[in-house]
Amino acid sequence: METDLGLWAVPIAMLGGAIRVSTPILFVSLGETLTERSGRINLGLEGTLVFGAMSGYALAVMTGSPWLGVIAAAITGALFGLVHGLICSLPKVNDIAIGIAMMLLGMGLAFYFGKPFIQPVAPDLPAIPLGWWSDLPQVRAALQVNVLFLIGLVAAGVLWWMLKATKIGLTLRVVGDSTDAARALGLTPSLVRTLATAAGGAFAGIGGAYLSLYYPGSWNEGISSGQGLMAVALVIFARWNPIACVGAAMLFGAAGALGPALQTIGVSSGYYLFYAAPYVLTLGVLIATSSPTQALSGAPGELSINK
Amino acid sequence: MTLPKFSRRTFLSTSAALAAGAAFGPLPARAAGGMTVGFIYVGPKDDFGYNQAHAEGAAAVAAMDGVTIVEEENVAETTDVQKSMESMINFDGASLIFPTSFGYFDPHVLEVAPKYPDVRFEHAAGLWTEGMPSNIGSYFGYIGMGQYLNGITAGHMTASKKIGFVAAKPIPQVLLNINSFLLGARAVDPSITCQVIFTGEWSLAVKEAEATNALADAGCDVITCHVDGPKVVMETAAGRGCYICGYHADQSPLAPEKYLTGAEWNWAGVYPKMVQTMLDGGTIPNFLRGGLADGFVKMSPLGPAVTDAARTQFEATKAEIMKGGFQVIKGPLKDNKGNEIAGAGEGFAEDDIRLESMDYLVEGVIGATS
Numbered sequence: 138m139e140t141d142l143g144l145w146a147v148p149i150a151m152l153g154g155a156i157r158v159s160t161p162i163l164f165v166s167l168g169e170t171l172t173e174r175s176g177r178i179n180l181g182l183e184g185t186l187v188f189g190a191m192s193g194y195a196l197a198v199m200t201g202s203p204w205l206g207v208i209a210a211a212i213t214g215a216l217f218g219l220v221h222g223l224i225c226s227l228p229k230v231n232d233i234a235i236g237i238a239m240m241l242l243g244m245g246l247a248f249y250f251g252k253p254f255i256q257p258v259a260p261d262l263p264a265i266p267l268g269w270w271s272d273l274p275q276v277r278a279a280l281q282v283n284v285l286f287l288i289g290l291v292a293a294g295v296l297w298w299m300l301k302a303t304k305i306g307l308t309l310r311v312v313g314d315s316t317d318a319a320r321a322l323g324l325t326p327s328l329v330r331t332l333a334t335a336a337g338g339a340f341a342g343i344g345g346a347y348l349s350l351y352y353p354g355s356w357n358e359g360i361s362s363g364q365g366l367m368a369v370a371l372v373i374f375a376r377w378n379p380i381a382c383v384g385a386a387m388l389f390g391a392a393g394a395l396g397p398a399l400q401t402i403g404v405s406s407g408y409y410l411f412y413a414a415p416y417v418l419t420l421g422v423l424i425a426t427s428s429p430t431q432a433l434s435g436a437p438g439e440l441s442i443n444k
Numbered sequence: 445m446t447l448p449k450f451s452r453r454t455f456l457s458t459s460a461a462l463a464a465g466a467a468f469g470p471l472p473a474r475a476a477g478g479m480t481v482g483f484i485y486v487g488p489k490d491d492f493g494y495n496q497a498h499a500e501g502a503a504a505v506a507a508m509d510g511v512t513i514v515e516e517e518n519v520a521e522t523t524d525v526q527k528s529m530e531s532m533i534n535f536d537g538a539s540l541i542f543p544t545s546f547g548y549f550d551p552h553v554l555e556v557a558p559k560y561p562d563v564r565f566e567h568a569a570g571l572w573t574e575g576m577p578s579n580i581g582s583y584f585g586y587i588g589m590g591q592y593l594n595g596i597t598a599g600h601m602t603a604s605k606k607i608g609f610v611a612a613k614p615i616p617q618v619l620l621n622i623n624s625f626l627l628g629a630r631a632v633d634p635s636i637t638c639q640v641i642f643t644g645e646w647s648l649a650v651k652e653a654e655a656t657n658a659l660a661d662a663g664c665d666v667i668t669c670h671v672d673g674p675k676v677v678m679e680t681a682a683g684r685g686c687y688i689c690g691y692h693a694d695q696s697p698l699a700p701e702k703y704l705t706g707a708e709w710n711w712a713g714v715y716p717k718m719v720q721t722m723l724d725g726g727t728i729p730n731f732l733r734g735g736l737a738d739g740f741v742k743m744s745p746l747g748p749a750v751t752d753a754a755r756t757q758f759e760a761t762k763a764e765i766m767k768g769g770f771q772v773i774k775g776p777l778k779d780n781k782g783n784e785i786a787g788a789g790e791g792f793a794e795d796d797i798r799l800e801s802m803d804y805l806v807e808g809v810i811g812a813t814s
Contacts, residue, residue: 149661153661154654279661393650412651
């Protein structure tokens with residue numbers, strides 16, 4: 138039935154892992170890119186991700202439609218973003234502290250409301266079998282591509298274009314780089330930032346729906362295990378560029394598949410070390426691309442980490 | 445900064461309990477003359493797994509006359525569990541506590557138990573040894589036998605002659621389960637191998653899903669696991685077209701067509717007996733064990749996919765185990781590095797204490813313990 142692939146199993150598994158695992162990380166990092174480009178950091182996206190996973194799963198269980206679940210997750214995510222944005226618009230409020238509070242709030246609420254939904258089984262989001270051309274079951278399994286992953290790719294392209302070439306993008310960048318310049322242009326920085334945070338929250342909510350409705354595809358309290366936080370960190374890694382977010386998220390997903398894949402081909406000692414691969418990789422790239430002489434390139438000027 | 449020897453938590457809880465006592469008289473649970481039993485879980489109590497198995501036991505205790513239960517879920521294996529235990533004792537009047545997770549024992553139960561000599565602590569997993577406080581008991585079931593029976597159905601149902609195991613951490617109980625699963629399958633066909641993947645954590649949904657996919661990619665077509673909540677493994681494996689064998693609790697509702705059988709805890713049959721012992725004024729043994737025959741462990745009903753040949757061998761072996769003295773680990777047997785585990789004629793019955801320090805994977809298991 139199945140064929141032994143030998144060493145080829147590892148790259149195929151990493152490709153599959155990149156496609157399966159990257160989607161929530163991609164959505165959260167896209168959302169965070171949007172928010173940070175406006176000059177604010179929302180660390181609460183881990184909470185938004187978890188709440189999105191819960192609300193998406195709950196609605197899919199109740200209505201039988203996973204897509205309604207995705208929409209619900211996006212809406213609740215936007216609400217979380219809105220709350221963060223509004224609170225941070227008050228004078229002398231630190232966005233990082235509020236982000237941490239929102240993260241804990243989101244997780245707490247998700248655990249509370251999610252209690253009755255741990256047992257029921259929700260319908261899964263559909264996947265497109267892009268591996269039909271191959272006879273190998275491993276390749277076919279790796280190329281089961283979820284629709285949300287494709288939407289994420291398109292969204293990355295659109296965001297990139299929007300930031301670069303549209304008036305909305307320009308507004309966002311001005312607000313993110315200099316509050317004073319934005320004011321002089323007659324813009325309202327706090328409004329722009331609040332909307333950008335809400336949009337970023339919606340992205341994170343959709344990422345959560347992917348977790349609970351496709352992969353791993355069930356709601357429980359440990360579903361995210363910190364992916365939202367990693368994704369926020371990946372934004373720096375991707376230099377606030379939506380296209381680079383795709384690469385960063387896929388690299389992270391592929392590195393995550395390395396540990397299990399190596400165990401199946403017989404490299405089984407030191408698996409704790411392989412499980413740390415994504416983090417080691419991130420550290421390595423950050424060190425390699427850092428510069429002792431200048432600040433992070435591409436960082437929005439108004440980010441509180443730059444001040 | 446150094447503080448005098450003074451525990452703020454003890455002070456707070458004691459003073460709060462005194463204040464509550466002064467305001468409302470004796471606590472209701474004690475006033476009723478009944479008994480309050482506390483249950484602490486490391487995850488959600490409806491996780492289709494380890495915690496659900498314990499919660500089913502708790503529900504059976506709650507149904508007893510004159511017994512109230514208090515439960516707390518999602519308690520981390522940190523000082524959080526000490527706080528939970530102390531609050532169950534001081535505020536709810538619990539006189540028997542089941543801190544169910546493996547990591548609660550050392551140092552948390554060991555630290556709290558000496559402070560409350562009148563309270564009984566019962567911990568799942570075999571960690572109590574002579575010299576530890578006598579108000580701690582440890583109980584466990586020989587669930588490896590269940591994995592052996594899982595292995596027998598797996599051995600009949602596998603077409604690729606490769607079966608898979610998603611394991612959390614290489615502790616003795618997990619290793620015994622892996623070895624038993626393979627040896628059960630080898631009782632059907634000695635050419636079967638078992639691929640094991642360790643995730644390193646008791647509950648990590650994405651990694652469990654990745655591990656299951658990696659097993660399916662490697663050609664395994666029957667998969668079981670030892671993680672806290674097997675739901676993700678079961679659903680992912682069934683989604684990849686593999687047969688599944690359950691663990692901890694009955695997971696058949698998740699994929700009824702693919703579910704062969706499962707090794708389940710039967711705490712609902714055990715906990716009420718332990719509580720009854722205390723109600724009758726007796727003492728629960730500090731060291732309590734039992735297997736299929738004692739009702740500590742049970743098997744899920746066989747699924748619709750199981751063939752008649754598998755059913756026959758499953759039932760026959762189960763009857764054999766129920767008689768007692770059945771040996772899963774028996775010679776001649778080597779580990780997967782070639783070292784001898786047992787010579788011809790040598791064997792370990794399920795209650796052999798040496799099995800509780802197992803540190804090897806038997807020949808035929810593909811994987812390493814570290």
